[in-house]
Amino acid sequence: MTDLDLLHFEQLKRDVQAQYLKEHTPSYDDISKWKGIDIIYFQEDLRKKAKGNISEKSFYTYFKNSPVTKLPRIDMLNLLSIYAGFESWYEFKKQHLFAGELLKDDEEISDQDLVEIEKTVSESTILPESEISAQKQNSKKNENADLQKSLIENQTINKNNDLTHAENKDEIKPKKNFVRRNVWALVTSVLVVLTGLLGFKDVIFSKTYKYCFNDADRGVGVVNTLEIKVIKENESPILYKIKPGECFYYSTKDKNLKMQISSPFYEYLEVNRSLENAPDEEIIELKPDDYKMAAYYFSIKDANGDPEELKRKRNQLESLISKNAVIYQIYDNNIYGIERLDKQKYITLVTTPTTSLKNLSVIEMKKDNNGKIISIKFKIATDEKNK
Template structure:
């Protein structure tokens, strides 16, 4: 096998590793969406403490064929993501597997028909149990109650409650799919921008919409962080109205380097100037005081 052949194997291993975190993805690199790419970038950074760009994924991973081998440092990152110490170990391990396969090829041919028969019986059994144990599901679409717009997956989390434990539900195309084990399933929807909802889902045949009520101050804060408003004096006045005097802000730094703390004045000064670093911030959690003002914010850089 050539190194390009081993790279094709590595691409498949990356997909297998990705599917362990996102089991609902059952496609290939051709069907790998932009959201899947963002998920993969975060997983690689979390597992290897190293970065991989969206452009690199489009160029080398989504391509059906590769005429050139990528740089070794990038191969090392993907190999580490797949469970090896680096590219050299990945090639060595898989070369040993190929050699072992060739040595056992003649023996496998002798058992060929026996294996086919066994697999046929096994497949029938799997299909039987899968069909008999199939769960009824219900699709729910998440929308803004006031605008009726669908809500982005990165802005909301969904959970089912089983035996007092939270089990996260994947969100794709603003929809969640809930397995209905009993007559009712309890679903919890949480977001820093929308008010928390707990819903009981029944066994119905039609898709249901869940309308989430936005938190006005949280939405205003999001607008401040993402907009290009240059009137800093107006921004400062508006921020003063929605932020508590006792505001605490925790900014989680990249690469697990710790966190930064800001009070109200420090955070306001940071927001009144619309920089690119502010626009890239992602709000993870917001808490309000009894007056409705924001008193705590957790942010991811």
């Protein structure tokens, strides 16, 4: 990567911005100021014209900062170049050459690489003939020494009784040392086992319980992520998040269990269980909040661009959501974490036909005593894999 490549990328961002402005009117002409629904519309146009997508995180990384200090991956550069009207990133640079700039089709070995190769070759050791001869002579000497040694070993050696008696005494000492070492090893092993039992007694003597969750009205698994708080005496609550269709496994040696279960689409439930005679597995039914479910259903319902269906969808959301509702969109990036929308912006977002709506998920939803939705917290996940 060169500084010229970074300058070319800044040119490409301006061309991408100009291409989008030909057919769309975002909140700002400057692409670095786009957020929320502007980014969603841009992603939709990118998928339609260039048959690809960039994540919201990538958008904030490369379009919110100017100038950038690093280039995106080549597949993203090619995708943006195609959107701007070029065959590839190479073709884009070819059409925007700076004075004195040359493009190479293939990468060449740099001068630094050549220096490293020459250094490696020069450090290679080649023995002169004199050293080779010396090595041969040393080899012959070693062979003679080995021959002499083998002859001596083949000779018969007579040992006297005093030498044999001394060797027997030396054999007694290792036996005593062997017994002492084994005693200490046995004591150490016992201590390790006892320490392990004390350290893992909760795991060894605990029991695992399984809790699954069903929709009380429909008799099927819950359709939303559950938050379970386990309340223990004299301890802070422990929070668990259970995905739709999954069961909750909890290991404990306690005799009682207290759980607080909450979800955006189900009514709050507090469960108290005596575990002395409790079954290992249990199904807990949660009562759905049909009003919240209706608001969620109409938010993600695909109207297929049918004007009448879109009108019905807007009317349903108008009646379900309070005019003073507080609505937040959560983002999965460090640059822009949360954005507040009013009721009309939210309805416009979810009634605009885009493929992004299939990834909309509600994090929290609250209603007042009259049944009107007064608070929504949601996010739109990205389809793009981590790069």
